Amino acid sequence: MKKHVNIPIFVPHMGCPNMCVFCDQHAISGVSCFDRSAAEKTVVEHLASVPPDVGCEIAFFGGSFTGTDRSLMIPLLDMAERYVADGRVSGIRMSTRPDYISPEIISILKRYTVAAVELGVQSMSDRVLSLSRRGHTADDSRRAFYLLGEASIPTVGQMMIGLPGSSREDETDCARAICDMGAVGSRIYPTVVFFNTELCRMTERGEYIPLSVEDAVSRSADVLTIFEERGVRCLRIGLHGVDDLRRDGKAMAGPFHPSFGELVTGECYRRAIERAADALLDGGKTPGAITVYVPRGDLSAAIGHRGANREYFFSRFGFKEIDFVEKDSLLRYNIVLEEKTGHRRK
Numbered sequence: 001m002k003k004h005v006n007i008p009i010f011v012p013h014m015g016c017p018n019m020c021v022f023c024d025q026h027a028i029s030g031v032s033c034f035d036r037s038a039a040e041k042t043v044v045e046h047l048a049s050v051p052p053d054v055g056c057e058i059a060f061f062g063g064s065f066t067g068t069d070r071s072l073m074i075p076l077l078d079m080a081e082r083y084v085a086d087g088r089v090s091g092i093r094m095s096t097r098p099d100y101i102s103p104e105i106i107s108i109l110k111r112y113t114v115a116a117v118e119l120g121v122q123s124m125s126d127r128v129l130s131l132s133r134r135g136h137t138a139d140d141s142r143r144a145f146y147l148l149g150e151a152s153i154p155t156v157g158q159m160m161i162g163l164p165g166s167s168r169e170d171e172t173d174c175a176r177a178i179c180d181m182g183a184v185g186s187r188i189y190p191t192v193v194f195f196n197t198e199l200c201r202m203t204e205r206g207e208y209i210p211l212s213v214e215d216a217v218s219r220s221a222d223v224l225t226i227f228e229e230r231g232v233r234c235l236r237i238g239l240h241g242v243d244d245l246r247r248d249g250k251a252m253a254g255p256f257h258p259s260f261g262e263l264v265t266g267e268c269y270r271r272a273i274e275r276a277a278d279a280l281l282d283g284g285k286t287p288g289a290i291t292v293y294v295p296r297g298d299l300s301a302a303i304g305h306r307g308a309n310r311e312y313f314f315s316r317f318g319f320k321e322i323d324f325v326e327k328d329s330l331l332r333y334n335i336v337l338e339e340k341t342g343h344r345r346k
């Protein structure tokens with residue numbers, strides 16, 4: 001498959017009258033005001049560094065693109081479409097809120113080569129959405145998916161882990177709903193507390209307790225498993241630019257970790273290997289040396305961040321030796337565990 005990159009243009013908080021408790025778009029994107037003339041410069045600069053065999057899309061991120069004033073949105077779309085027309089990019093994608101998708105917006109988007117609309121669903125619990133002051137409901141997400149689906153515009157569902165009042169079950173329900181609504185992709189973001197947000201004040205008042213990294217990883221792994229089982233590709237796990245957020249002191253609390261996605265994929269492999277090891281040792285068998293076959297390209301995810309999975313299996317099961325070996329025929333998150341004696345279990 002041809003490699004693909006997004007040319008990201010952050011359009012922060014433009015046109016968004018909402019104030020979700022967790023949101024500080026300026027902290028997240030690193031952009032405090034939008035310079036329209038710089039958008040095309042960003043495209044030109046990125047294109048100059050993209051190898052010819054890599055596909056590109058222009059991506060308007062920031063969370064509320066289709067709520068932006070039309071006098072800004074349409075020239076940006078026109079600019080992006082010119083690059084599609086001359087073949088230098090393959091399409092346009094954008095992130096927006098579910099309640100900013102309407103028949104009028106669909107009729108505008110239909111004029112452009114829209115590769116995907118990414119909807120900030122965040123939760124499908126109206127209680128959680130209300131506690132997070134999202135200003136939209138789960139029905140808005142259903143309606144948006146429906147309108148985009150009718151127009152054959154591919155839709156990605158973005159969701160959050162650890163929102164105020166959200167439980168593990170709320171999050172797995174949300175992942176299932178995103179699959180049911182026809183998403184072609186997903187993104188999983190842990191809730192991080194940024195300074196100067198309502199969530200920061202809620203945390204200071206003790207009304208919100210951020211998730212630990214461990215809990216956020218475990219809950220994200222539950223959700224990722226659902227997306228994988230349903231064939232909905234997860235495009236991203238964790239926030240971008242965590243090192244910058246940490247260095248600049250923008251994040252006050254919560255599960256921000258530079259390798260969050262790696263921790264989550266490692267957790268999925270830990271669970272898969274653990275199931276196979278439990279089955280292998282069922283009946284009191286003495287642990288010996290094992291080989292764990294993993295899908296090609298996923299060796300470091302399976303071994304775990306800084307070898308955490310390998311260490312875990314040595315200490316939990318007492319294996320004498322563990323080798324991890326890549327195998328072409330395996331699909332993601334599938335493993336084969338084999339005793340060095342040749343006994344094989346899946």
Ligand code: SF4
Pocket residue numbers: 012013016017018019020023024025062063064097134
């Ligand atoms: S809708 Fe998006 S941009 Fe607006 S406040 Fe919420 S998260 Fe921020």
